[in-house]
Amino acid sequence: MRGELIRVLSDDLEVVEAEGPKLDDRDLRTLYEAMALSRALDDRCRTLHRDGKIGFYVSSAGMEATSVGAAYCLSAEDWVFPSHRDAGMFLMRGGSAQAWLDQLYGNSDDLLSGRQLPNHHSLPSGRFVSISGTLGAQIAQATGCGVAMKARGDRSAVLVSFGEAAKAQGGFHTGLNFAGVFAAPVIFLCQNRRFATGPERPPERDKSLAARAVAYGFGGVRVDGTDILAVIKVVSEARERAVEGGGPTLIEAELPAAGDSTDPVARLRRYLELCGLWDAAWEEELSGRGRELLDAVVARAGATPQPAPDSMIFDVYAELPWMLREEQETLMQGCEPGDGHA
Amino acid sequence: MPELSIVEAVNFALREEMRRDERVVVLGEDVGALGGVFRATDGLLEEFGEDRVLDTPLAEGGIIGSAVGMALYGLRPVPEIQFVDFVFPGFDQIVSEVAKYRYRSGGQYPCPMVIRTPYGGGIRGGHYHSQSNEAYFTHTPGLVVVIPSTPYDTVGLLRSAMRSEDPVVFMEPKRIYRTVRGEVPEEDFSVPIGVARRAREGGDVSVFAYGAMLHECGRAAELAAERGIEVDLIDLRTLLPLDIDAVLESVAKTGKAVIVQEAPKFCGYGAEIAALLAETALLHLEAPVVRVAGFDTPFPYALESTYLPDAARVLTAIEQVVNF
Structure with a gap:
C-alpha cells in the first residue's frame, strides 16, 4: 500500500543499494561534520529556549540527514524554499551559526532586523528564501520560482521543504498541480516526522504521500530520511530530472517518529566507523570545535542590543x-x- | 493621439511595458489563448509567447503564489484575478506573503508584482462578480492600492505600478471598462502613485471618489452646478498611500466633504478619510462629513441599482452638507 522505501544503508549499515551516490571519504566526513554541527546547534538552541533566553524555538533534531543531504545535492544557483526546521539546510547554504543565533535573539545584527519569530530565517546569499508562518505557503511559490527559471532558460532547480502537516493545506495541492502543468523544475521534499497536527486516515486507508504525485503527472518516491546516502541518491536524481526538463518530483522522507530512537547522525557515525573514517579522537575534536563556536556566537548574540x-x-x-x-x-x-x- | 477605452488602456499599457521590460510576465485564468475574460490581455500570447503569458489552472492561491516565486526570482509578474470577488483563495498569499516579504526579511526579499483585478458593481453580476472590497487591501501594510477612473490614468498608473519596487493591487472599474473613453498619448508617460487628481474645480464642497464612482460624482457635480453649487471633485486614484495633502487642501478650501464609495459603509475606505479629516481638519470643517456608500449588506443581484450610489444620491449628500 505504501510503496517501496528507498534505502542505501540497511539497519545493519550494509550498503544494500548498489546505485548509491558516489561519495569519497572526504565527502562523507564533510557531511558528518555538517550534521554534527546542525545537531550541536539545535541542542544549544533548545537549551536557550528552555532557559528562557529565546522566546520560541522548533527543533530540527532527527532531520539532519534530510536537511543536510538535500542541500548537499544542490548547486549555488538553485533556490531553496525552506521550512522552519531546516537548520541543516541554512548552514549548508552558507548561513553562519552567528546569523542563525542573531535571528533567534532578534537582535540588531539580525539580517531580518528582528522582524520574525525565531526559526523564520532568510538568507538571499544562499538563495534560501524567507520563511512564512503559514504552513505550506511556500509550495506554490517554489513552483512559480521554478516556472520563472524554466521560462528564462536557466539550468537550475528549486527545492521546497515542508513538514507532513502541510499536505493537508490547499497550497500543497495547488503548488503540485501547477508544477505538474508547467513541468516546473521543482523538488518537493516532505520531511515526514509523523506528528502532523490533526487527525489522519488510518494507515490501511492511506497511501503514502509520495503516491499522490501520480495524480499530478510526475514521480513520487519514499526514502528513508535517516539514511543520508539514500536522501542524496533521490534528491540528486530529482535535481538531475528537473534540470534536464523532466519536471518535478515529490519526495517523502520518512523520519523517526516521536519516541523512535533512530538517529540519523548516529547512523552516519556508525557507518563511518565501519568504513574506518571515524574515531573518538576526531569526534572529540569536532565537538570541541562546535562547543567553542557556539559559546562564542551565543555570547555575542545575547550581548547584541535590540534593534x-x-x-x-x-x-x-x-x-x-x-x-x-x-x-x-x-x-x-x-x-x-x-x-x-x- | 489614439482614443482608448479603459480596458484597451490596460491592454496597451501591458503590451508597451512587456516590449520595454522583458521581466514583465502575465499570468492567470484564460489570460493567454482567450485574451482574458474582458479581453484585457488580448493578443499578448501571440506577441510574447507562452513563457511570458501563462494560462494557469483555476486557483487564485496558485496564481498569486506562483507570482511570488517569479517576483523573488527577478521577474515582474502581473497576475490577473478574473474578478476581485474570486481573490479569496489567493488572499492569504497576498496578505500574508506578498505584503510581508520585504518586511519580514528585513528588506532582503522585495516582492514586486502588480495584481490586476476588475472590481465593482453595475454589470448585473450578482454577489460574486460585483464587490468593491478595496478596504481589505488598504488595511494591509506593504500593499499599494490603485484604482484608476480614466484611460489616461489607467495607462499611466499601470506603468508606474509595473515599475514600482512594491507590490500593487491594481483594481480596474469593470463597469466603465468600455463606456469611458479618452485620449492616451503614444509616448512613454506615467502617472505617479500616491498623487490624487482634481477632476473638477469648485469652492463649495469637496467630493472624494475613485474608480467608477468618480463618474457618478461628475454627473452629480453637473447637477449641483445647475443649482449654483460648485464641487471640488478629487479623484483619489491611489488609495494606499493616500494623497493626504490633496484631501486636506481641498477641505481647507471648501470646509465641506462628501466621500463616495461603492463598498459597504461600515469600516469602508471612506471611514479613513472621514477619520483623517476629524483628526487633522476639524477647524476647517463647517458641516459634518457625509459618506455615500453601498449598503451594509452583501452585494444584491436584483436590486443592484438600488444598492449602488448614483448621481442622485451623491447630489442629495452634496446638498445636505452645503445646506447644513
Missing part, C-alpha cells in the same frame, strides 16, 4: 510613505534617532 525602535517602520515599502514618516516621528519622541536598520 532601534524606529527600525520597525522600515521595509514595509521601498520608501517611507507619509503615514510611516509621521509614525516614526511619534515613535522617536524622546528616543535617539536610528538609521532605520538598527
